[in-house]
Every structure is written in C-alpha cells, then in structure tokens.
Amino acid sequence: MIISMQKPLEEILESLAGETNVYIVGCGECATVTQTGGEEQVAEMKARLEEAGKKVVATDVAHAACHELDMKRIFRQNKDAATAADAFLVLSCGAGAQSVREGTSKHVVPGTNSLFVGNVKRQMVFEEKCSLCGECLLDEYGTICPVTRCAKGILNGPCGGTNNGKCEVDSEKDCAWVLIYNQLKSEEKLDKFMTIHGPKRWNAVQRPGRIDGRAADEEKGAA
Amino acid sequence: MSKYREACASGKFVVSGEIGPPKGTDVEAMVHHIDLLKDLVDGLNVTDNQSAVMRLGSMAVSHEIVTRGGDAIYQVTCRDRNRLAIQNDLLSAHFLGIRNVLALTGDHVSVGDHKDAKEVYDFESVQLIQAIKRMNEGFDWAGNELQGATDFFIGAVVTPESDPIEPQKLKFEKKVAAGAQFFQTQAVYDMDNFQRFMEYARGVTEGKDVKIMAGLVVLTSVGMAKYMNKFVPGVFVPDDLLEEMASVPKEEALHKGMEICARHIRFCRDNKVCDGVHIMAIGKEEIVPDILRMAEII
Numbered sequence: 001m002i003i004s005m006q007k008p009l010e011e012i013l014e015s016l017a018g019e020t021n022v023y024i025v026g027c028g029e030c031a032t033v034t035q036t037g038g039e040e041q042v043a044e045m046k047a048r049l050e051e052a053g054k055k056v057v058a059t060d061v062a063h064a065a066c067h068e069l070d071m072k073r074i075f076r077q078n079k080d081a082a083t084a085a086d087a088f089l090v091l092s093c094g095a096g097a098q099s100v101r102e103g104t105s106k107h108v109v110p111g112t113n114s115l116f117v118g119n120v121k122r123q124m125v126f127e128e129k130c131s132l133c134g135e136c137l138l139d140e141y142g143t144i145c146p147v148t149r150c151a152k153g154i155l156n157g158p159c160g161g162t163n164n165g166k167c168e169v170d171s172e173k174d175c176a177w178v179l180i181y182n183q184l185k186s187e188e189k190l191d192k193f194m195t196i197h198g199p200k201r202w203n204a205v206q207r208p209g210r211i212d213g214r215a216a217d218e219e220k221g222a223a
Numbered sequence: 224m225s226k227y228r229e230a231c232a233s234g235k236f237v238v239s240g241e242i243g244p245p246k247g248t249d250v251e252a253m254v255h256h257i258d259l260l261k262d263l264v265d266g267l268n269v270t271d272n273q274s275a276v277m278r279l280g281s282m283a284v285s286h287e288i289v290t291r292g293g294d295a296i297y298q299v300t301c302r303d304r305n306r307l308a309i310q311n312d313l314l315s316a317h318f319l320g321i322r323n324v325l326a327l328t329g330d331h332v333s334v335g336d337h338k339d340a341k342e343v344y345d346f347e348s349v350q351l352i353q354a355i356k357r358m359n360e361g362f363d364w365a366g367n368e369l370q371g372a373t374d375f376f377i378g379a380v381v382t383p384e385s386d387p388i389e390p391q392k393l394k395f396e397k398k399v400a401a402g403a404q405f406f407q408t409q410a411v412y413d414m415d416n417f418q419r420f421m422e423y424a425r426g427v428t429e430g431k432d433v434k435i436m437a438g439l440v441v442l443t444s445v446g447m448a449k450y451m452n453k454f455v456p457g458v459f460v461p462d463d464l465l466e467e468m469a470s471v472p473k474e475e476a477l478h479k480g481m482e483i484c485a486r487h488i489r490f491c492r493d494n495k496v497c498d499g500v501h502i503m504a505i506g507k508e509e510i511v512p513d514i515l516r517m518a519e520i521i
C-alpha cells in the first residue's frame with residue numbers, strides 16, 4: 001500500500017492561489033486506508049477549501065486513483081464539473097495525481113506527500129518493508145528485507161552501529177540485521193548469513209519502470 | 224611495500240594514529256599533527272567525511288602524509304560514492320602513492336551535517352573489501368581487466384563490544400573471507416572482554432595472515448566516558464575506568480586518560496593480545512607522543 005500524508009493546508013492554498021473552482025479527487029484504496037484521501041477526508045477538504053473562499057465544483061473518490069482509464073472515465077461522466085474547474089486537487093499518492101494529469105490538461109495539485117510502500121501494522125500504523133528494488137532477494141535473508149529495512153541497505157551483516165538490537169540511525173527501529181540473524185538462526189540457516197552477497201543490480205529494472213504485458217498475453221493466447 | 228604493511232609483516236607490535244582533516248582550507252594544525260606523528264607511528268589513518276560531516280578529503284591528506292615521508296591508511300566509506308566513483312578514487316589514490324586502505328560502510332548521513340543528502344551505499348564494507356581485492360588481482364568490479372593492477376593492503380573494522388555480538392562476529396568472518404588483511408577495532412576499554420574477543424578472532428584467522436589492531440580512544444574526562452557509554456553504539460567503558468577517571472580532579476583527567484591508554488597499549492603488547500594498536504586522540508593528536516612514551520613504544 002502507498003503510504004501518504006496530506007500536505008499542510010497553507011501549502012495547498014498556495015498552490016491554488018488565483019484559482020477559484022476546484023475539483024477534488026480522492027482514492028478508495030491506499031489513501032482511504034491512510035486517511036488522507038478517503039470519502040471523509042475529501043469531504044473535510046471540501047469544507048476547508050470553501051472556508052478559504054474556494055468553490056468546490058465536484059468531489060470524486062475514485063476506486064483507485066492510479067487507474068488512468070478509470071480516471072478518464074470519471075472526468076467524462078463529470079464533464080461539466082471538469083470543464084468548470086480551474087484546478088484539480090488530488091488526495092491520493094503521486095501516482096494518482098499523475099493519473100489525473102492524464103485525464104485533464106488543467107492545473108493538477110498534489111494534496112499529499114507520498115512516503116513509502118508500507119505494510120499496515122494496525123490501524124494507522126504503517127511500516128516500510130519493501131522498496132521495489134526489481135530483484136527480490138528476500139529468500140536469502142529469512143524474508144526480512146535488508147535493502148529496505150537496514151538504513152544503509154547493507155547486504156552482508158550489521159554495521160558497527162547496531163545498539164541493543166536497535167538501529168543506530170533511529171533507536172525506535174529494530175536493526176534489520178539482528179532480525180535477519182535471529183530469523184535465520186531459528187530456521188537453522190545461518191549458512192545463508194555467511195554467503196557474501198555482491199552489490200545489488202540497481203538497474204534490474206530500468207527506471208522509470210514500464211511493463212507491457214499484452215504481448216506476453218497474446219503469446220499465451222496463441223499457444 | 225608500504226611502511227605500515229611492512230610493520231605488519233615484520234611481526235612487531237604495530238602502532239597507528241589518526242588524522243582528522245579540517246572543515247576548510249586552514250590545514251596548519253593538521254599538517255603540524257602529521258609532522259609530529261609521522262615518524263613515531265607505523266601509519267596514520269585519515270578519516271573520510273567522518274561522522275558524515277563534510278571535510279577535506281581523505282585521499283588528498285593521505286597523499287600529503289606519504290609525500291612528507293609518513294605512511295597513510297586511507298579510509299574509504301561507501302556512503303558518498305557509487306561503485307564507479309569508489310574504484311576511480313582507488314586508482315587515483317594508488318597513482319598518488321597511497322597503499323593502505325581501510326574499507327568502511329560509513330556513518331549514515333542522518334548523524335552528519337548534510338542531513339538531506341542522498342546516501343549511496345552502492346557497495347558496503349564487505350563488497351568494498353572484495354572490490355579492492357579484485358583490483359589487486361587486476362580487474363575492476365565489472366570484470367574488465369585493468370591496465371595495471373593495484374597493490375593495496377586491505378583493512379577493515381570490527382566492533383568487539385557490539386550488542387548483540389553474534390551477528391557482528393559473523394560479519395567479521397565474512398570480512399576475513401572477502402580478503403581483509405588487517406583490522407582496526409572500534410574503541411575497546413574492557414581488556415578482559417577484548418582478550419576474550421581476540422581468542423575468538425585468532426581462531427577465525429588461524430592459518431591466515433590477518434593482523435588485528437586494538438582501537439584505543441583516549442578518554443579526556445569522565446563526562447566523555449559516560450557519553451560514549453550512552454550514545455556511541457558498540458563502545459563500552461567499564462565501571463572501574465569510570466571510577467578511575469572520576470578519582471582525579473578535572474584538570475588531571477586528560478592525563479589520567481593518557482595513562483589508561485598507555486596501560487592498555489602495554490597490556491596488549493606484553494600479553495600479545497593483538498598485533499598492535501590504533502590510537503585515536505580525536506583532535507588532541509599532540510598528546511600521542513607522550514602516550515607512546517608512557518607505553519614505552521618510543
């Protein structure tokens with residue numbers, strides 16, 4: 001899930017300076033769970049913008065704001081509002097905002113900061129465990145990702161800063177390498193710890209990533 | 224062969240000091256420290272943006288030490304450069320006559336003075352050791368043949384007081400396997416603990432030519448000792464040393480710290496606990512000659 005946080009209202013208003021008619025877009029997936037762009041937050045934002053003298057011409061909580069075809073469909077259905085709008089305020093992640101970008105040529109304002117791909121520990125508690133590196137190494141590490149959960153992304157064991165099992169960078173966080181050690185030990189697989197891993201292939205995926213799965217599907221269909 | 228490497232090979236008790244490059248162009252104090260120490264020790268470490276604080280570079284200062292007739296242990300961290308830059312730096316350092324490298328992962332930028340910098344860590348210490356070894360064998364990391372191999376003496380660090388210690392030990396073993404030829408430890412103060420660590424380490428390096436130097440940071444006050452216990456991961460100052468530091472008036476604390484350091488040097492040497500020491504006086508390098516005298520090194 002993409003973890004996002006709303007930007008401060010002042011920053012949003014600054015971006016919307018000189019524009020009156022605003023179309024607010026939320027997201028029914030991640031931004032709903034993180035309470036940054038669900039139905040409730042979109043309604044709240046509408047009230048705050050109106051208080052600040054804006055006119056909210058429409059609000060829509062897309063099923064998933066990152067789905068570009070959906071987004072275009074929504075704007076087609078809401079053509080009048082989309083035409084009346086001076087700007088679109090997007091309360092989803094940066095991907096959602098750019099999906100709105102594909103659906104309009106008008107000013108699109110991101111209303112959140114996108115933080116990380118996070119696991120939901122419990123309601124409103126999120127932790128980053130995967131950073132989408134393009135080549136998953138988890139099986140080497142007891143399924144605890146050193147690329148993401150070690151502050152230095154070290155692939156070969158703890159740095160000298162591990163402190164009572166906590167990370168030197170943030171004493172609130174566990175040292176990933178102590179977790180990995182304990183896990184591999186409990187699985188009796190410490191030999192994996194002893195493997196010397198080379199540096200990551202950072203270009204396992206060329207950024208920006210793009211996959212066109214249609215060709216593969218067609219091949220499958222033909223077979 | 225570099226002087227430091229020669230000292231390690233000779234079987235003598237090896238002593239190194241440390242130079243911290245300044246933040247700025249005023250190098251007077253640093254050059255003074257270099258001249259003061261270069262002939263008294265076997266080598267001088269040069270820190271690389273230590274604690275993630277931007278400073279004058281370790282390669283330039285290492286070169287200066289070599290030019291002045293001393294020997295430099297060039298510290299290289301993986302925080303600020305990717306694999307292209309690090310290998311490029313290593314070739315440049317070699318060109319400048321630098322022959323000893325200490326491979327470090329490096330403190331995180333969040334502890335330094337450019338907290339919004341992008342940390343790199345493309346390599347980390349174990350991989351850096353491997354990379355230097357490959358360059359010594361005539362190849363770069365990508366497997367391309369070098370037009371002339373490097374001849375580096377490869378060093379690494381280990382934290383004997385790490386908590387927990389087990390994963391740290393395994394990492395030490397990986398560094399040995401990757402090709403580290405000498406180690407300088409994180410600061411150690413509890414000689415019983417250190418002796419136990421060394422028994423273990425000797426077991427790991429048995430049959431291999433690997434030298435291990437005790438890292439000694441001079442205590443300057445009881446407050447500093449307590450601070451290290453509290454805030455520096457992997458450093459442990461035992462109670463009896465805290466008491467010893469507290470037993471003297473403030474103005475004599477530095478001298479007490481020097482005495483303790485000299486005592487630890489003698490202990491390591493006389494009991495053949497390790498192969499040498501690495502003395503860190505952190506900005507007070509002018510006291511190092513006195514410590515060496517107190518320890519009967521010079």
Ligand code: SF4
Nearest residue numbers: 130131133136137145
């Ligand atoms: S190795 Fe880590 S960052 Fe890479 S895909 Fe696996 S979990 Fe994600």
Ligand code: SF4
Nearest residue numbers: 150159167168175176
């Ligand atoms: S303390 Fe552990 S998690 Fe933190 S940087 Fe060091 S090895 Fe990584």
